[in-house]
Amino acid sequence: MKQKIFIKTFGCQMNEYDSSRIYESVKKIGYEKTENYEDANCYLLNTCHIRDKAKEKVYHEIGRVKKIFRSKKKPLVIIAGCVAQAENQEMLKREPYIDLVIGPQAYHKINDTILNHIKKNKKTEETEFDAISKFKYFNKIKNNSGKISSFLTIQEGCDKFCHFCVVPYTRGPEYSRPFKQILDEAKYLIDSGTQELILLGQNVNAYNNEKYKLSDLILEIEKYSDIKRIRYTTSHPKDMSDDLIEVYKYSKKLMPLVHLPVQSGSNKVLELMNRKHTIREYYKIYDRLKEINQNIQFSSDFIIGYPGEEDIDFKATFELIQKIKFINSYSFIFSPRPGTVAADLKLTDKKISMERLEKIQSQLYENQIQVNKSFEDTTINVLIENFTDDKTQVFGRSEYMTSVIFNGKKEDIGKIVPVKINKSNRTTLFGERDLSSNQKVA
Numbered sequence: 001m002k003q004k005i006f007i008k009t010f011g012c013q014m015n016e017y018d019s020s021r022i023y024e025s026v027k028k029i030g031y032e033k034t035e036n037y038e039d040a041n042c043y044l045l046n047t048c049h050i051r052d053k054a055k056e057k058v059y060h061e062i063g064r065v066k067k068i069f070r071s072k073k074k075p076l077v078i079i080a081g082c083v084a085q086a087e088n089q090e091m092l093k094r095e096p097y098i099d100l101v102i103g104p105q106a107y108h109k110i111n112d113t114i115l116n117h118i119k120k121n122k123k124t125e126e127t128e129f130d131a132i133s134k135f136k137y138f139n140k141i142k143n144n145s146g147k148i149s150s151f152l153t154i155q156e157g158c159d160k161f162c163h164f165c166v167v168p169y170t171r172g173p174e175y176s177r178p179f180k181q182i183l184d185e186a187k188y189l190i191d192s193g194t195q196e197l198i199l200l201g202q203n204v205n206a207y208n209n210e211k212y213k214l215s216d217l218i219l220e221i222e223k224y225s226d227i228k229r230i231r232y233t234t235s236h237p238k239d240m241s242d243d244l245i246e247v248y249k250y251s252k253k254l255m256p257l258v259h260l261p262v263q264s265g266s267n268k269v270l271e272l273m274n275r276k277h278t279i280r281e282y283y284k285i286y287d288r289l290k291e292i293n294q295n296i297q298f299s300s301d302f303i304i305g306y307p308g309e310e311d312i313d314f315k316a317t318f319e320l321i322q323k324i325k326f327i328n329s330y331s332f333i334f335s336p337r338p339g340t341v342a343a344d345l346k347l348t349d350k351k352i353s354m355e356r357l358e359k360i361q362s363q364l365y366e367n368q369i370q371v372n373k374s375f376e377d378t379t380i381n382v383l384i385e386n387f388t389d390d391k392t393q394v395f396g397r398s399e400y401m402t403s404v405i406f407n408g409k410k411e412d413i414g415k416i417v418p419v420k421i422n423k424s425n426r427t428t429l430f431g432e433r434d435l436s437s438n439q440k441v442a
């Protein structure tokens with residue numbers, strides 16, 4: 001009988017990519033995926049450690065699993081991801097219900113670890129950083145994402161050590177995958193139906209393998225005639241190199257949305273955060289990209305209430321948001337992370353942080369509403385990804401990643417079609433297939 005694995009994924013897009021790669025790996029030892037965790041013989045939690053009570057959330061989740069399996073055979077319980085890396089041995093000690101703990105740079109060992117556990121009933125923790133072996137291993141296992149829009153990790157880890165961030169400790173040092181290895185995976189994804197590739201890295205624009213940079217990868221991938229759109233995330237302002245900026249002049253498939261986290265609009269706070277860039281430099285990147293293409297839009301990440309953020313600093317962040325009309329952004333109150341430089345700094349008053357966050361978010365939301373409204377009564381290109389949940393319409397994305405819902409046809413899934421937008425809200429555009437448009441279905 002087949003073993004069944006249930007994978008629950010928290011956190012960023014890279015965790016989603018990892019979960020799907022883990023699944024491809026455990027398939028080799030007889031597991032098949034289940035969406036219903038009561039059916040599972042193996043329960044894998046792919047965790048995120050970026051904010052809040054990440055660790056407690058994991059134990060809470062295990063508590064839930066325990067209850068569900070009280071009167072059944074206990075599943076094999078595996079904790080993967082960034083909490084696994086940060087907590088390692090501690091997790092096995094604190095919660096005997098957990099069988100295996102495996103960090104993000106040790107996933108190539110997952111099959112052996114599972115088999116070893118089944119044979120010897122031995123609890124194991126694998127948290128060594130070995131990105132080279134991991135990607136070599138996964139290079140031999142096909143990426144059957146089966147999606148119209150697929151993630152592809154090209155770079156992992158971080159050497160920047162922003163004072164608030166756990167990523168350098170959970171994902172390890174910066175590592176760029178070999179150029180050819182990435183192209184092989186891209187080609188396989190494209191040959192099996194992927195129309196859009198989203199290149200991933202914690203610092204994706206720091207990609208550097210021998211002489212190749214992110215701009216080289218973009219230009220090489222777009223030579224495949226069957227790929228329609230290319231995106232990359234997440235980039236750091238310090239690594240927005242000239243060649244990457246220039247690639248917006250030449251690339252035909254790179255989408256005009258730049259996700260460029262700024263965190264704060266105040267130079268003082270940026271320095272306290274150890275961000276290694278100034279607001280002036282950020283504007284410079286913005287101006288240069290806008291000069292190349294006025295239609296390029298920006299999205300960003302903000303941390304509010306970082307220790308030392310005063311009213312004047314917050315105002316600077318607010319002004320930045322008013323000037324650069326970010327079309328989509330993530331904003332959170334600073335959350336002290338164990339082991340980071342900012343872990344023990346004096347926190348900004350919670351009530352003040354909350355008020356600031358609300359102000360920022362209402363301005364960001366206002367921007368989003370306005371931008372989406374500006375698409376009403378226009379025709380835009382939409383890559384159709386799937387049906388909506390109720391199967392009555394189709395769901396796709398604009399060039400700016402905004403969700404679009406309209407009356408598309410099944411045979412158009414995977415194609416780019418012109419859609420006339422007639423309604424919008426903050427997150428979604430609604431429309432109908434524009435049959436009068438001269439734009440060809442691609």
Ligand code: SAM
Binds near residue numbers: 164165202234302333
């Ligand atoms: N490498 C990217 C960069 O340099 O901006 C960001 C990657 S991080 C996984 C994603 C986002 O999480 C960050 O941009 C930041 O806004 C947020 N973040 C990280 N640590 C945080 C913390 N301690 N508290 C609140 N937000 C945090």
Ligand code: SF4
Binds near residue numbers: 158160161166168
């Ligand atoms: Fe974290 Fe990004 Fe800073 Fe690296 S550059 S430490 S991933 S916020």
Ligand code: F3S
Binds near residue numbers: 012013014048081
């Ligand atoms: Fe979270 Fe790790 Fe991603 S901490 S945001 S899952 S890199």
